[in-house]
Amino acid sequence: MKPKDNHLKRVIVDFKKLTPEILSLLVERYPDGYDDDNIITFKNANNETVEAVEVTTADTKYLVKVSTKLEVTMENYDEDDYEEFDNDDPEAVQDPELDPEAEDIEEDED
Numbered sequence: 001m002k003p004k005d006n007h008l009k010r011v012i013v014d015f016k017k018l019t020p021e022i023l024s025l026l027v028e029r030y031p032d033g034y035d036d037d038n039i040i041t042f043k044n045a046n047n048e049t050v051e052a053v054e055v056t057t058a059d060t061k062y063l064v065k066v067s068t069k070l071e072v073t074m075e076n077y078d079e080d081d082y083e084e085f086d087n088d089d090p091e092a093v094q095d096p097e098l099d100p101e102a103e104d105i106e107e108d109e110d
Contacts, residue, residue, distance in 0.1 A: 008061045021087035025055040072096040
């Protein structure tokens with residue numbers, strides 16, 4: 001039996017490519033943040049291990065790479081911050097202000 005979402009386009013999204021639309025979907029799907037049970041681990045085309053959280057639209061399954069920046073951005077999400085941007089504008093989502101310890105962790109993840 002085939003999975004019901006087999007027809008969906010699959011897109012891996014790094015924080016740098018995160019759009020207001022995908023961020024909004026993530027916050028809607030994980031209103032209290034995501035935890036280890038929500039994280040999917042897989043190997044990418046370069047055989048690197050990737051950790052991501054999943055969010056699905058009518059035609060696309062997005063796998064958004066887990067990072068400290070993503071976590072902080074989701075925690076501080078306010079849709080009013082994105083009113084002046086197109087939903088598909090990756091320039092709209094800016095790097096959050098991270099404390100120095102969190103930045104060190106982020107660099108280790110890359």
